[in-house]
Amino acid sequence: MRVALVQAAGLHGDGAAVRSQRWLEQAAGLGAELLVLPSGFPPAFRRELGRLAAHHGVAAAAGTDTGAGNRAGTGTELWLLDAAGELQACTDSTAVVPLNGRLINLATEDDAGSATGDTVRRTGRSVSDEGAQLLVVSGGSAGRGGWFRALARQGGSGQAVAWNGPGRSFIAAPGTGVSAEAGLFEELIFADLALSARQRTVGPSWFARRYLSEGPDSRPQAAAVGVGRGS
Numbered sequence: 001m002r003v004a005l006v007q008a009a010g011l012h013g014d015g016a017a018v019r020s021q022r023w024l025e026q027a028a029g030l031g032a033e034l035l036v037l038p039s040g041f042p043p044a045f046r047r048e049l050g051r052l053a054a055h056h057g058v059a060a061a062a063g064t065d066t067g068a069g070n071r072a073g074t075g076t077e078l079w080l081l082d083a084a085g086e087l088q089a090c091t092d093s094t095a096v097v098p099l100n101g102r103l104i105n106l107a108t109e110d111d112a113g114s115a116t117g118d119t120v121r122r123t124g125r126s127v128s129d130e131g132a133q134l135l136v137v138s139g140g141s142a143g144r145g146g147w148f149r150a151l152a153r154q155g156g157s158g159q160a161v162a163w164n165g166p167g168r169s170f171i172a173a174p175g176t177g178v179s180a181e182a183g184l185f186e187e188l189i190f191a192d193l194a195l196s197a198r199q200r201t202v203g204p205s206w207f208a209r210r211y212l213s214e215g216p217d218s219r220p221q222a223a224a225v226g227v228g229r230g231s
Contacts, residue, residue: 001102003134004032004058004190005162007169007182011040017048023188024056030190032058033083033100036162039063039076039139046079046087054085059099061106061162063138076139080106096132101197105132105159109140132159133195140165160193 004027008019020037027035035058041049043064053060063078080089080097089095094107105112112135140163158174170181171191179191 001034001100001134001193001195002030002032002190003034003036003160003162003171003193004030004188005036005164005169005171005180005182006038006186006188007164007167008038008186009040009166011038012042016041016045017052020049020052024052024058024060026188027058027190028056032190034059034061034104034136034162036060036136036138036164037062038164039078040065043077046081046090049079050081050085050087052085053081053083057083059083061104061136061138063108076108078106078108078138080104080136102134102195103132105135107135107137109137112137134160134162134193136162136164138164140169160195 004023006023008023011019023037024035035053037049037060039062041062041064045064046062049060049062059080059082061078061080063076065076077090077092078095079087080095080099082088082099088099089097089106091106092108094105094111096103096105098104160171160173162171163169167184168181169187169189170178171189171193172178173191173193179193180189182189
């Protein structure tokens, strides 16, 4: 599976659509199945991002700060849209979601784990139990890169990692370490990950479908099927 990742900042405002269009076009040109975007998009941008993902035929993971511009939300909210632009997951914690025959673990940094070794081991087991093959963290903070690299270097049962932060974003795989790493400024990176196809009987949740028809100010905080909240 070819995964592309954009490290960028300043996504609020009209420029978000123009920049996302360019990044998705580049990812499509590289043959990527999934583009990992940062957090920081306006909450109302999710529909536009779905339209752009469908136009370019590339799945997209991204995030928004629901504390800004959404009186009902607090903290980060993550989205996963498939290559048809359909919402597959929307969560403020973590969700394991099928995408193109692979299982993606979409997670905030806090819910992916902490910097302690015990939490790394616990997180590794829980993700492995779910069968997730790729951990996607959109909007990680600076200084956590070492922990995520350690997680990515776990044994063959561990998951690959696409970590998106303000600098040194990277894509890594178990046993092989970092496959692609960004510098300190805006950049698009990509890597080929050996993720075998798996079957799991879960699709877009009822919440994802309902979310499509609701305005950002009226919807409650919730998460997709397969979500473990707070851990």
